[in-house]
Amino acid sequence: MAILVNSSSTSFRFLKEHLGLADSDLSKQMSALESAGYVRASKDGHGRGASTTYTPTAAGTKAYETHRAALRALLDGAPDLR
Numbered sequence: 031m032a033i034l035v036n037s038s039s040t041s042f043r044f045l046k047e048h049l050g051l052a053d054s055d056l057s058k059q060m061s062a063l064e065s066a067g068y069v070r071a072s073k074d075g076h077g078r079g080a081s082t083t084y085t086p087t088a089a090g091t092k093a094y095e096t097h098r099a100a101l102r103a104l105l106d107g108a109p110d111l112r
Contacts, residue, residue: 031094034069034086042082060084068093 033048034040046056060082063069068090072083086094 031063031068031086031090031097034084035091035094039072039083039085042084045084063090066090066093 033045042056042060045051045060046053049056051059060069060071063084064071067087069084069086072085074081074083
């Protein structure tokens, strides 16, 4: 989601290369995000030349920002162990 919310749309190929995931693993994760209503997928073409791009939805962006805020709150309240 960090990549997706910082761009208007992101290709499957870009995500795969930058995240270092196998096609099947990335496809499964993107399907889960799409089912949750966090991303919208757009397919262009058919067969081997086809490409898929993903766009974050308003709900996905909000969920991501809420998650980041929760992580920040946890880190801000964590004891300094140095």
